[in-house]
Amino acid sequence: MFNPPNAKTFFETVWEIVLQIPPGAVSSYGQIASMIPPDADMEPERMRRLAPRWVGTALRKTPRGKSIPWHRVINSRGEISFPAGSPQADEQRRLLEQEGVEFDRRGRVDLRRFAWAGPDEAFLRRWDLLPPRALG
């Protein structure tokens, strides 16, 4: 599953989806994962468990210079997934606040207010992606 050339497709699909998240909105690893088409060679249940972490893996390898808004992806609890106080966490929070995303006292984003509704129809058709699953 996701061996070459599919691995490349998976990562690039992640980046393309993340590119669609507008300023001021956030998405989660799981939400991104749910928009990726199922792989014919993998059980859906298995993919459901694995995909979110692979989204994280894909984002870690985000290409520089393509203006991919990596900072708009946080975890399903509304938290930045880098260790609190790390330079990366600080930068991610700064970038989000710059766009108007608010954090509560515990450093969490209210997903009901800021979660991305998902890509529009045109994008879904163009990339043959599935409709987004509602955030839990």
Add this chain to the structure above:
DNA sequence: CGTTTGACTACGC
């Protein structure tokens, strides 16, 4: 090569 790490989540207590 073998071992560790990791930008996750759901679920139970």
Add this chain to the structure above:
DNA sequence: CGCGTAGCCAAAC
């Protein structure tokens, strides 16, 4: 609510 943990495996070392 918060905290611990099982499930899972590609990358990174």
